[in-house]
Every structure is written in structure tokens, then in C-alpha cells.
Amino acid sequence: MSLSVDIRKTLGAFHLDVSFGTDGDILGLLGASGCGKSMTLKCIAGIERPDEGRIVLNGRVLFDSAAGIDRPPQERRVGYLFQQYALFPTMTVEKNVRMGVLRLPKAERDAAVDAMLETMQIADLRRKYPRQLSGGQQQRVALARILVNRPEVLLLDEPFSALDAHLRDRMQLEVMDILRDFGGDSLLVSHDRDELYRMTDRIAVYNDGHIDALDEKHALFKDPKTRAAATLTGCKNLSRVADLRHENGRTYFTAADWDLALSVAGEREGAFVGLRRHYVELADGPEDGNTFEMEIVSVAEDPFEFIVFLRRPGSAAKPLAWTVSKEVYRALPAGRLFLRLPDAALMLLRE
């Protein structure tokens, strides 16, 4: 089970240049809209044509510009779940799913359709038309139509963006089960980092047509390596780095935007420093190592936590955001406030 993609395509001022592979796992493509994630899926499916490059699925060459190979979508065996599901509006649920088995021998079609309608729990919807279904039901029909076609790879393009928030959580769980049962390679495109973190094994961070970072998801969120990857994985605190120097196995630098002198273990490099806003810690008093007295600039209340904006007393620096539970916030000391930016939580980032 493997898919390898190495393609380039220019469309007006936009350049797509990506290279990655999967090995029977679920890969997430994370990025803002218009960064080339969907275009990548369309190139794999044969809907868009790359200018050059090579796409190989389970040893079959789907596209190879050098060898002049460009298989039509019909021969690629790719299951493509469209953002709006692309159900055929003039056909019932059953007929929609039936369109996925037309390449099977006639004798097997009915049984395959019936089994898939049962599996996806849409058998009682078989005579309905797509416009009569809820978003979640439409998604299940679309997945049934794809899976009954026995694809070798699943391409899911923003599969939950058309759903309401409460339905989204439930469908994410359902689709995770489906992807696990499918067992082959899957690509999941999204701009939602939480969704990809939940559902994938590895994540590729897209930034303006190229992949900024590609890593196992835990490693990626721990150390995104680039500024774009940090931002896209939800890092809210970012500062330019100045005066970086190495001393006694540590790296010392100034976070210019926050007006703080910081240090981290190891000899590291970086033009930016990032800090996730959950990772700021309350300190008992003045201590060594990235601990500072801070004043509260402003506070925003969320349903289950506060977001507190902090900076050095009297400074005009960009405030740091700190997400803190309601209990901890209410128990904050009345007098001076000391906070620690833990060594391990400071991420040094390339541009």
C-alpha cells in the first residue's frame, strides 16, 4: 500500500511544487484555502493535470510527464470525496451507489450495493433523492458510493466543512472508523488542525503551493520547525528572534516582539520563536530561567477558560496570550505576578 506524489503545476501566479509519499497510513494536508491542497488531490485523481512530475499508486504509474503517461480518472482507482459530496441530484440514493459498481460484473452488483447500503446504515434511505437528505446522510451516501467502487486510495477534500458543528464531531468519528476499516492509503485535506490531529497519522503543512513541514503529527505539533507550520498548527504567540548566541550548550536570544530575554537547551537556530498559549506556567516568585514578572493587559473569557494577555510591567511590547483554566485564573495572586515560559515549550522556527 503506497502512494508517491512528486508534481509541479503553474496556474497563473500560483506555483504548486510538492513531493510526498504515504505507506498505508492516513496523511493530512493542512493549509489555508488556496494553498494547493485540493489541487494536489485533483492531480492525483486525474481531474487536474500537473505540468510535470510523477504519481505512482501501489506500483502503478498514474502520471509520469517524462514517460508521457497520464491515465484517465476512470483507470486510477481513486476514491474522491468532494467537499459538497457531488451526489448525482437526479438519482436516488440507491442509484447513486449503483453508479459505483458499474465496473463490477453484473451478477455482483446488486449484492454489493445492498451490502454497502447496510454497512453505511442508509438502506432505509435508498429511495430518497440527495436533496432530501441531511448533510451527514449525504456524506454517508457519498462514502458508500466511493467504497463500493473499491478504490486503492481515498482522497477526502474538506469532508466536514459542509456540516454543522454538532454533526461534524459525530461524522469525524464515523469517518475515522471507515478509514480504519478501509486500511489503504488515505489523504485528508483540511484547514482545521484539530480535525487533522484527531484523524491522521502524519500531517503535511502546505504554504503557498509547497510543503513547509511533513511529520508524524505529535512531532509536528511539538516542533513545527517553520513559522507557517507553527501558525497553521495553532501557535498564537510568535516573536522575531534577535541576538541569538550559543553558550555552554544553551541557546540565548531576545524575543524582540515580547521584549524578553530567553534561553533554551541545546545549540539551536531560528528567526522566530513560538509559544503555544496553553504552555505558559504560573511561577511562585522570581526564579532562574525564563521566568518574568508580568502584568495583565487584557482578558478574554471563553466558555471553559480565560485567555489572559500579558507583558512586562511598563513595557509596550506585544502581549503574550496565556490560556488558563477558570480555577487557576480566579486563584491568581493579588500582588505581583510571575510567569514561566518553559524551556521545552519554546519553539525556535525558521522563516
Add this chain to the structure above:
Amino acid sequence: MDWFPLWNSLRIAAISTVVIFFLGIWAAYGIAKLPRLVKGVLDVILTLPLVLPPTVVGYLLLRLLGPKRPVGLLFLQLFDTKLVMTWWSAIFATVVVAFPLLYRTARGAFEAFDEDLAYAGRTLGLPNRTVFWRIRLPACREGILAGTVLAFARALGEYGATSMIAGYTPGRTATISTTVYQLWRTDNDALAFRWVLVNIAISAVVLLAVNFLEKRDKKRVRKGAAA
């Protein structure tokens, strides 16, 4: 009352509707995919008969198909048949005049079509032919149906170009519209009025049929909801 003009009008309209149906869909689909400039030029040429006076269309057709003109002459030499002044000559006129009605509505429907549906069909392994006839065309059927009916109605009522290219020969090339004119011109007002009523009746039936088809379509969907 000699019913020949009714029969003649109906067969001319029916044949030209079939021709226009395939020609119009083919042109609309092909042109929707072309680059913008070519599309604009072809669009003007194909829509022109809609706004030109039918006598101008008739004139141009005579210049092309007349027995002393290039196409007409060639045909005469090859098959010993004149392309004008027969009952089927009127089909040339009605096809040209009614074509834009289907072409424009079908093109609008094709352009509004969600291309993802076609991509979905192709990734499922359906041949392009199947995608066209079972997915694209049904999704555009309302526009195409409306255009087809309009084209039929227009073909049925065509007078100007028809009278120039097929003339008026009772029992041979007479249609309802040319008959009405001839009867009125020869002061046979009562008979002319009867043909007028016939024409109105046919047109009303055609339009009722469309409404019925559309309603049945919607009902089928509602019935599905109850099941």
C-alpha cells in the same frame, strides 16, 4: 377542410426539433468548453437567427441552397433534386430560426452544471459517454426540456423563412402559417380563423404538456420523501 397544412406543419416541426435537439446540445456543450474569445464569436453567429428578421434568414438560405447557388447546384447535379420548394425545404428554415432557442437555454444549463458531478462520475470509473448521458444531461434536463419545447413551438409557427424557401403550394408545401396568410389574402376569413384556432390549440397543448412534465417531476421527488 383540408388538413394537410396541419400534418405538414407538425412533421416539419417534429423533424426540425429532433435535429435541433442533438445539434443544439452538441453545440452548447462544445462551446461551453471553448476559450472565451472563440466562444464569444461562435455565440454571436449561432444566436444571430434569433434576432434577424426571418426574411433575412430566408434570403441567406436561398443564396446558399437555391438551384443556381453553390450547395443547391451541387445537390442538383449529384442527386437530381432541388433543395428548395419541397415540403422538407422548410426544415432548413425552421432549424436555423429555432436553433438558437435550444442552444441558448442548453448552454445556460451546461454552464450552471456543477463540474464536480462529472469528476465524481469519472473517478468512479464511468466512461465519459455515460457521464454525459446519465449525469450531465439529466442534471441539465429542465433547461434542455424548456429549450426543446420553445424550439418546437417556434418551428411550428415559422412563416417568413419558410414561405421564401418552400413557398406556398396547397397540398405540397402549405403549412398552417402560410395557409393562414393565403386564406386571409384571398378573403377567406372564416377558414383563416379556423386555422388560427387550430394553431392556438396546438401551442396551448404543447405548453400544458411542459407544465405537466415539470409537475410530475416534482411530485416524484415528493413521493420519494414520503417513502
